[in-house]
Amino acid sequence: MGREMAEEIRICLVRHGKTEGNVRRGYIGCRTDEDLCERGRKELETYKSEGRYPAAERLYRSPMKRCLQTAEIIWPELLGAETCRVVEDFRECDFGAFDGKSYAELSGVPDFQHWVDSDGMGAFPGGEDPKDFRRRTSDAFLAVTEELFADGIRNAAFAVHGGTIMSVMAEFGDPEKSYYDWHVWNGDGFLVTVSEQDWRRTHRFRRIERLLPVEDTEG
Template sequence: MHDIFLIRHSITEGNLQKRYIGMTDEPLCEEGILLLKQIRQRRKQKEADHVYTSPLKRCIETAKWLYPDLPLTVEEELRECHFGRFENKNYRDLDGDEAYQSWIDSNGTLPFPGGEDPKAFKERSVRAFLRIIEEEKKEKIAFVIHGGTIMSIMEALIQPSKSFYKWYVKNGCGYHLKEEDGTFYLCEKIE
């Protein structure tokens, strides 16, 4: 049995500008640090014995703020989706781009030009998460990861099922899950 905390990284400059920052390795911005200070003051931090994080700076920095005394394991497969040509751009930058309009019209199901296929990204995220849960002996595990990674895990494993975008969480927020015998249960949304 595991208690699992899925926490989205704090705010980056790219988040403020509504950019697709999948593989862009941005640090947290001032607003992101301020948010983490506020979270530590207003919310009792969820207990964990170990923390897993994406290799990107925004996740590692968030994990160190929220769990400063815990061991941290960087897991490559928990990284965000590679947005290809859309990487580090926002909807204004992509206005008039036919490939972007096609991707929007597909409800985000088409592969990103020069990037990752959303289906492959979701499969990678869930596969890495399940492998970690299967191998981890500690009961309380925190994952400080990306919004897309969290939405992929939740869409695949939680019942009643919801579509990918229905599992969206703001920066610094997430979900508390329980796992028992390979079945995952939603305990609460962490805000």
């Protein structure tokens, strides 16, 4: 019966709320475990009060504080052991020597210019190769999706990072777009719907909705 109920599932992917590092446009990866800033908390509370985030039966989140605190605001009822899963491989990319620094702080740094010249595709000095990051997050998402179908879950929520969402959408989104084309601002994300039959055949999302109106996001 459970598997029959989960023939179609809805997955809500939310980028965590703003941190101080996000406000100053820093490269905030897995080495910087920041709290949400007050502005970030208030924005999430406003979006929630507007009904932007759907209810869910199970929550998956990155291990980092900003994702936990986002989940505490949006889905506090799902934080118990029975309904919440912490997925280590959903953590943000390791930006290595760039972690915690802003574009302005890195401007003129040879290693940073070399990375920019690679169209953001090169490995971060002392950090992670973007290809490895995308693979680990996509593989983790595949494993979680199998769990959702197996457990008969129809509505799932993900409190994760912008990079994690871009990796998942670039790998499974339809129509196909590049990694950076799937960028979302803090508190925004996507609601995707998949049927088990279609997922087995294509591993593509067929129905994709943006959580926030364009005018409510930063340009």
